[in-house]
Amino acid sequence: MTDIATPAAPLPDNSSPEMQGRSLFQLALIRFRRNRAAMAGCVMLVLIALFSFLGPHFVSHSYDEVFPSYVTIPPSLEPRPDASSLQGVMESIASRARVDLKEFAVEGETFTVTFTSDKPIDPRTTRYVDRANEFGDATIVATEDDGRTVKMSGAVDREYFPFGTDGNGRDLLVRVMLGGQISIAVGVLASLVSLGIGVLYGATSGYIGGRVDNVMMRLIEILYSLPFVFLVVVLVVFFGRSFILIFLVIGAVEWLDMARIVRGQTLALKRREFVSAAQALGLTDWQIIRRHIIPNTIGPVIVFVTVVVPKVILLESFLSFLGLGVQAPLTSWGALIAEGANNIQSAPWLLIFPAIFFVLTLFSLNFAGDGLRDALDPKDR
Amino acid sequence: MFSFVLRRLASAVPTLFIVVTISFFLMRFAPGGPFNLERPLPPQTMANLMATYQLDKPIWTQYGTYITNAVTGDFGPSYIYKDNTVAQLIGKGLPYSLELGFYALILALFGGVLAGTIAALRQNSLLDFAIMSVSTVGVTVPNFVVGPVLTLVFAITLSWLPAGGWGDGSLRFLILPMIALALPQLAVFARLTRGSMIEALHTDHIRTARAYGLPARTVVVTHAMRAAMLPVVSYLAPCAAALLTGSAVVETIFTIPGVGRYFVLGAINRDYTLVMGTVILVAIFVIVFNLLVDILYGLLDPRVRHD
Numbered sequence: 001m002t003d004i005a006t007p008a009a010p011l012p013d014n015s016s017p018e019m020q021g022r023s024l025f026q027l028a029l030i031r032f033r034r035n036r037a038a039m040a041g042c043v044m045l046v047l048i049a050l051f052s053f054l055g056p057h058f059v060s061h062s063y064d065e066v067f068p069s070y071v072t073i074p075p076s077l078e079p080r081p082d083a084s085s086l087q088g089v090m091e092s093i094a095s096r097a098r099v100d101l102k103e104f105a106v107e108g109e110t111f112t113v114t115f116t117s118d119k120p121i122d123p124r125t126t127r128y129v130d131r132a133n134e135f136g137d138a139t140i141v142a143t144e145d146d147g148r149t150v151k152m153s154g155a156v157d158r159e160y161f162p163f164g165t166d167g168n169g170r171d172l173l174v175r176v177m178l179g180g181q182i183s184i185a186v187g188v189l190a191s192l193v194s195l196g197i198g199v200l201y202g203a204t205s206g207y208i209g210g211r212v213d214n215v216m217m218r219l220i221e222i223l224y225s226l227p228f229v230f231l232v233v234v235l236v237v238f239f240g241r242s243f244i245l246i247f248l249v250i251g252a253v254e255w256l257d258m259a260r261i262v263r264g265q266t267l268a269l270k271r272r273e274f275v276s277a278a279q280a281l282g283l284t285d286w287q288i289i290r291r292h293i294i295p296n297t298i299g300p301v302i303v304f305v306t307v308v309v310p311k312v313i314l315l316e317s318f319l320s321f322l323g324l325g326v327q328a329p330l331t332s333w334g335a336l337i338a339e340g341a342n343n344i345q346s347a348p349w350l351l352i353f354p355a356i357f358f359v360l361t362l363f364s365l366n367f368a369g370d371g372l373r374d375a376l377d378p379k380d381r
Numbered sequence: 382m383f384s385f386v387l388r389r390l391a392s393a394v395p396t397l398f399i400v401v402t403i404s405f406f407l408m409r410f411a412p413g414g415p416f417n418l419e420r421p422l423p424p425q426t427m428a429n430l431m432a433t434y435q436l437d438k439p440i441w442t443q444y445g446t447y448i449t450n451a452v453t454g455d456f457g458p459s460y461i462y463k464d465n466t467v468a469q470l471i472g473k474g475l476p477y478s479l480e481l482g483f484y485a486l487i488l489a490l491f492g493g494v495l496a497g498t499i500a501a502l503r504q505n506s507l508l509d510f511a512i513m514s515v516s517t518v519g520v521t522v523p524n525f526v527v528g529p530v531l532t533l534v535f536a537i538t539l540s541w542l543p544a545g546g547w548g549d550g551s552l553r554f555l556i557l558p559m560i561a562l563a564l565p566q567l568a569v570f571a572r573l574t575r576g577s578m579i580e581a582l583h584t585d586h587i588r589t590a591r592a593y594g595l596p597a598r599t600v601v602v603t604h605a606m607r608a609a610m611l612p613v614v615s616y617l618a619p620c621a622a623a624l625l626t627g628s629a630v631v632e633t634i635f636t637i638p639g640v641g642r643y644f645v646l647g648a649i650n651r652d653y654t655l656v657m658g659t660v661i662l663v664a665i666f667v668i669v670f671n672l673l674v675d676i677l678y679g680l681l682d683p684r685v686r687h688d
Contacts (some may be wrong), residue, residue, distance in 0.1 A: 203631070322629060337526055
């Protein structure tokens with residue numbers, strides 16, 4: 001499987017063009033492409049990643065922006081506010097500013113309003129209008145009656161909340177995107193950490209063998225009998241809840257299976273001729289492990305990573321559900337789902353939207369992983 | 382066989398010891414303590430508390446005391462749930478978790494094996510595809526989504542079943558948490574069974590059994606099933622240990638007074654002894670079930686010899 005590392009170089013001239021050879025990697029790729037479920041999974045994953053990472057650039061709200069006027073509003077494709085509620089909003093503004101509302105009209109994106117009072121009206125009253133999420137850019141267009149009547153005009157701020165808002169008045173769409181960024185990042189980074197530790201540990205243990213192997217594998221057996229989810233909880237609770245720590249901790253507990261798989265591979269590999277050749281050339285153990293053993297274990301390792309990523313995302317969401325994940329205002333899908341589960345009766349969309357994205361991602365990862373395993377499985381050739 | 386069990390139990394002792402040691406020191410080296418509240422206690426009170434619980438002694442002395450006490454079955458007092466020892470807390474919570482976990486395990490095992498076998502017998506049919514899709518959903522949807530959704534549908538909207546609590550312990554109260562707990566495991570069992578059953582159905586001895594003209598039911602149930610159960614049985618150990626010691630998530634959602642919550646509560650409150658108690662409990666369950674499964678393995682597959 002070394003072919004994976006080498007780029008597809010132009011074939012030498014001695015092979016005729018119609019008899020072009022196919023590397024194992026190319027064969028695997030062809031098989032993978034034929035698997036429709038796996039390809040659909042891959043496309044879905046790319047779409048979800050684009051949604052999470054590029055989406056926030058196309059939405060004007062930020063993930064921690066609070067809209068006090070729009071707390072827990074259900075999802076809708078219609079812009080907020082709807083015209084019928086504006087009158088009431090302006091009335092409450094008038095009463096807060098201690099003036100009387102005389103006229104109020106909305107025309108398209110602009111509004112005009114006339115306030116009256118028995119005393120001259122402070123021009124700073126515009127700020128009361130601006131403070132509401134619904135209105136903006138209020139300016140005084142006319143002053144009459146020695147300042148006792150003021151005409152203002154301004155823009156109606158229309159906001160779109162296709163996913164609704166949460167209990168703090170934050171846009172759920174942006175929060176789902178941010179949650180996706182964090183969940184995907186934790187999933188990938190933690191898998192890389194477990195990949196690093198597992199591959200290095202397994203390859204060393206398998207290659208050196210003998211007593212070292214015995215001790216190293218015995219250690220893994222002991223670690224297996226530690227209640228691991230509990231260990232993660234302890235580590236996260238006791239050492240703080242930063243984002244970096246969460247993926248380090250998850251990665252540090254998920255490497256055991258990886259180490260076993262790589263060790264098994266290594267045991268088979270070290271009997272091969274190219275390893276003997278490397279030994280004959282006088283390479284050190286470390287050089288052989290690094291240059292010859294590890295690159296050759298890559299196939300099963302890649303397959304296993306696709307199993308680890310959903311596991312890690314699930315573990316992170318479990319931690320977030322218990323309140324041990326990333327801290328507000330940051331969020332992850334798990335944290336959003338936990339929040340939604342608490343408000344399921346009053347605001348079911350808080351659970352539905354993050355859960356859809358979460359389940360869709362895990363579903364796609366599963367299909368892609370199954371497809372990859374089938375594609376790389378030597379029995380199927 | 383008897384000596385095998387004895388040897389396995391003997392080798393469990395050092396494993397348990399190492400588990401206890403790692404957890405003990407991991408917790409103690411972390412910042413914070415059980416009495417570091419948001420409003421700091423007066424220094425004298427703090428000192429008295431530390432002295433009462435012997436937390437002012439050097440860590441090695443504390444470790445020694447803990448180990449000697451634990452060997453005699455004394456897991457110390459809980460720091461947070463005052464007036465309760467850890468043994469009492471676990472003794473109170475464990476029966477709930479055991480009962481719920483046992484039902485969930487039965488449901489997951491039999492449901493999963495049945496679904497997996499049906500899928501394998503009708504391989505690549507619509508039924509197979511449906512069962513496998515549902516089981517993929519089961520694996521991917523975490524139980525903290527399944528739980529609230531079940532509550533919303535069956536308890537709140539349809540009001541067929543209670544939304545949570547243990548009540549009088551009747552089955553009505555157990556159905557929803559049982560499903561939430563069992564579903565992911567059921568899905569795993571179904572996938573495992575399907576895979577190994579398909580393989581088993583292609584072996585020579587099954588072909589022979591079919592050639593003898595044995596009824597299809599006998600071939601599947603008595604011949605193929607036996608071989609197909611091996612991976613299922615090896616997954617049974619971690620699964621049973623996890624289900625029977627309670628799930629923090631399910632117990633929180635359905636407000637069940639089980640033992641699963643104690644670990645998380647204990648860790649958050651830095652209740653050292655409670656965390657240690659739950660760690661030991663889970664480790665014992667894992668070790669015992671691994672042993673049981675190894676014995677079962679030998680019974681299913683006569684080629685496995687314990688000598």
